[in-house]
Amino acid sequence: MVDRRRGFTLLELLVLLGVLGIVALASAPHVAAMRSALELRAASLRVASEMTRARYGALAEGRTWWVRVVDATTLEVEPEGGDATRARLPGQTRFVASTSGGDVRFRPNGWGENATFTLGARGERRRVVVNQRGRIEVRPGDAS
16 A cells, blocks of 8 residues: 655755755845835935925925925925925935035926935935926936
């Protein structure tokens, strides 16, 4: 009579777990780098989104709106004479430089001021650029 039960031996399962552990250890640095890059991308898009909100707010309401860097992880959007709202950057992303002293103004006609905000995380950089016509772009930055 033949035993038809099938399965794995304890030794086979231990070998499989060992191989999976080695693969997980080998891929961990890549996963961390990918997560950091995604957080940096999300942060730069968040900053661009807040600036777009300020620009369209200025156009819609006919008054000046400001976008300011409060600290290394916080951005503030404020209509002139109105209440400010704050947005925090995700993860380990930080503001590392600004050409405008950390703030930009959007006039009632939607025009802005030339400004570049540089964000960084784990040696990677991205820039959010505003031109005089109020156009906002997200660009890759130089690695440090």
